[in-house]
Every structure is written in structure tokens, then in C-alpha cells.
């Protein structure tokens with residue numbers, strides 16, 4: 001908490017439960033060890049060495065409750081004596097309640113444990129049982145309909161403000177700028193951590209509805225699969241948080257590739273290697289109707305940003321080369337982070353090149369959306385995962401980049417020029433589910449045109 005300015009609430013504890021060794025070990029360094037020694041081990045030894053007179057059981061039986069009661073009376077008296085000011089301070093500084101150590105963490109732990117009681121986790125309620133591709137069949141058509149190939153890249157920890165596409169003064173996304181993409185500039189995430197955002201993005205529910213849901217529902221991938229499309233999830237990170245459980249999925253994080261992989265982690269380029277074979281292995285009948293491939297990036301995952309870009313993509317120097325970000329200057333942290341965006345830019349541009357190369361077989365498109373943003377030392381905050389209500393905008397303001405081949409644009413009946421004009425309209429993760437159903441022309445009663453970020457620019461629906 002002191003190093004990164006984070007708080008340990010329910011969602012942070014869920015992150016702890018869902019992490020893996022590679023992710024967690026990035027935090028275990030000498031600085032943490034020193035702090036633990038000074039702030040926990042030394043005081044613990046001191047307390048341990050104090051002589052304690054435990055007394056007889058009979059005496060303690062009335063003495064302990066009496067002391068506890070006295071303490072409680074004093075606490076209540078102190079609170080009441082300054083209640084007005086205390087109440088208004090707590091109201092005006094919501095973040096304070098998350099800093100009540102260890103009470104806030106205990107409360108978070110209890111909330112997490114209660115989760116299964118608040119929600120029925122035993123079943124997954126099916127949605128969109130009527131999903132199909134009503135408008136896209138070969139029957140009765142003289143010209144056969146070409147399948148679509150949609151690449152959904154799930155960005156990690158990318159913040160909108162660091163994309164030169166969105167006006168950042170450093171040249172971080174020059175490759176994408178050459179590819180003719182449309183970048184939305186006013187996009188907001190559902191949560192401030194992967195575990196929060198990912199399931200929410202793929203859900204048909206809004207951010208608010210998702211937070212208070214009483215049961216779990218099927219997600220976007222289930223609906224795409226039900227509509228008859230081929231679906232594949234490729235994961236280069238700590239997993240899909242349950243989103244890909246019922247569709248074909250592959251983890252690339254433990255691949256053996258001397259160029260891209262080191263210490264049980266791979267650079268995102270691994271997601272593109274062997275992609276032709278992976279695509280060919282999917283059910284041909286489904287592929288003929290269309291394919292959606294999801295790529296879950298390692299992206300700009302912190303705190304070890306310097307590990308997220310290979311040597312030849314390091315544009316900004318010097319980099320912060322430790323996980324203890326607070327010991328580096330802000331400029332060095334920013335350099336390492338921006339280098340990870342430069343590599344993401346290269347990765348996305350290579351993915352677009354792959355789609356271009358697939359043009360003889362399918363009409364390609366790519367949609368890149370990040371899961372949440374990041375704090376890079378602004379107001380002494382680092383990383384992400386602050387409770388949504390108190391999180392700074394940089395943890396929630398994310399990029400949303402679209403590329404479409406001319407054939408995809410034509411077959412969807414959309415105008416990219418129009419999309420470019422709409423790029424400053426507000427979009428959130430609530431729009432994700434519906435926008436993708438729209439891009440694949442999946443017809444279902446669950447689809448809501450008003451939430452489809454592309455609907456405004458389609459000539460026909």
C-alpha cells in the first residue's frame with residue numbers, strides 16, 4: 001500500500017486469489033523485504049519478547065471482558081466528541097474508509113467470502129437462445145457470402161493518454177497511424193483491474209447491472225458460438241477469468257520460443273506465431289460462417305514495464321528496470337511504460353498485416369480495447385485497482401482502436417469516414433458486447449442497437 005498507493009479491498013483480494021507465480025513474483029523484491037522487516041518483523045520480535053503475566057483463568061474470565069468494555073466506551077466517547085467533523089470528513093474523503101488498516105482489509109475479506117452467498121454460483125444462465133446470423137446466409141444468394149474474420153485484441157493496462165493516436169506528444173503509436181485505423185478518444189473501462197473488467201466487458205449487462213447481478217450469465221463468446229461462428233481464445237496472460245471456459249482456448253504464456261519467451265513469460269508476439277495453423281484447426285463449417293479470435297495480451301502489465309518490450313522496440317531511455325517503481329524517477333517509469341506501448345503498437349500493426357494476408361479467405365477486421373488504465377506516479381499513485389469510485393481517470397480512460405479491411409467495411413455497410421467523425425463520442429465497456437454482435441451481424445433479442453458503437457455509421461442494419 002505505501003509503495004504503490006493501492007488499497008486492499010475486495011477486488012484487490014480477488015486479484016490476489018486469481019494471480020499466478022509470474023505476476024506475483026514481480027512484486028517480491030528487496031524493497032518489499034526491507035519494509036516487511038522494519039514494519040512487521042522487528043515490532044513482532046519486540047512484542048514477542050515482552051513478559052506476559054497471564055494470571056489464572058478465573059481472574060481473566062471477568063478481567064478480559066471488563067477491559068474490552070472499557071476500551072469500547074473510550075472509543076465511542078472519542079467518536080461522539082468529534083462526530084460532526086468526523087462524519088463530514090469521511091463523506092468528503094471516501095478514500096479514507098479504504099485506509100482503515102487492518103479493518104478495511106478484514107471487511108474486504110469478509111465481503112469476498114460472502115460473495116457466493118450473495119450470488120448463486122452453481123449455475124450459468126444461458127442468454128440469447130435465439131442467436132443466429134439471420135441476414136447472412138448463402139441460401140438464395142447468387143454470390144456466396146464471404147466469411148468474416150474478427151480479431152479482438154484485449155489490451156492490458158494501456159491508458160488512452162499515452163497513445164499518440166489520441167494526441168500524446170510522444171510518438172508511441174506510429175505503426176497504427178500508418179494502418180488507417182479509427183481510434184476512439186473518450187472510452188471508459190468497467191473496472192480498474194483485469195479480474196473486474198474482463199468478465200464485465202464480455203457480459204451483456206451494464207457496469208452497474210453486472211456489479212449487482214444475482215446469478216452468472218453466459219457471455220459474448222457463448223453467444224458467438226451459439227450463432228454458429230468459430231471462436232478461439234489465445235491467452236498470453238494470467239488467464240481469461242472464466243470468460244473462455246466454454247470455447248476453445250489456448251495459453252501461450254508457457255510456450256517454448258527462445259526469441260519471445262523467458263522466465264515463464266512471453267512477449268505478445270507469441271500470439272501471432274503459428275496462427276495460421278491454429279485458425280485452420282477450427283471447425284471448417286463454423287469458419288465458413290465467420291471466426292472471432294480473441295488475443296489476451298500481456299500488454300503493459302506492471303510493475304515490470306521494462307520486461308514488456310524487446311530490446312529493439314525500446315525507443316525511450318533511460319528505463320526504470322526494477323519493479324520498485326517508487327525508487328525510479330517518474331521519467332524513467334514513463335519511458336519503460338511508453339516502450340511497452342510502442343511494442344503493443346508494433347504487435348497490433350503486425351496483427352493487421354496478418355489479417356491483410358488472410359484477405360483471399362476472409363474479410364478481416366481488428367478491434368483493440370484495453371481492460372483498464374494505469375497510474376504512473378501521478379499524486380504518488382502507481383499501478384491500478386483502486387476502488388472505482390475513488391480511482392483517478394488515468395486508471396479508467398482506455399484506448400479503443402478499430403481497423404477494417406475495405407471488404408469488411410463494404411460487407412458491413414459501414415463508413416469509416418463517418419466513424420472517424422464520431423471518434424470523440426463517449427463509449428464504455430458497456431458497448432463492447434453489442435458492438436461485436438453488430439460487427440459479426442449476429443441477430444438476437446439480447447442485441448441493443450443503441451449500445452452498438454458502430455451502428456450510427458452503418459448504412460443498413
Ligand SMILES: [Zn+2]
Nearest residue numbers: 157193194371
Ligand atoms: Zn488488466
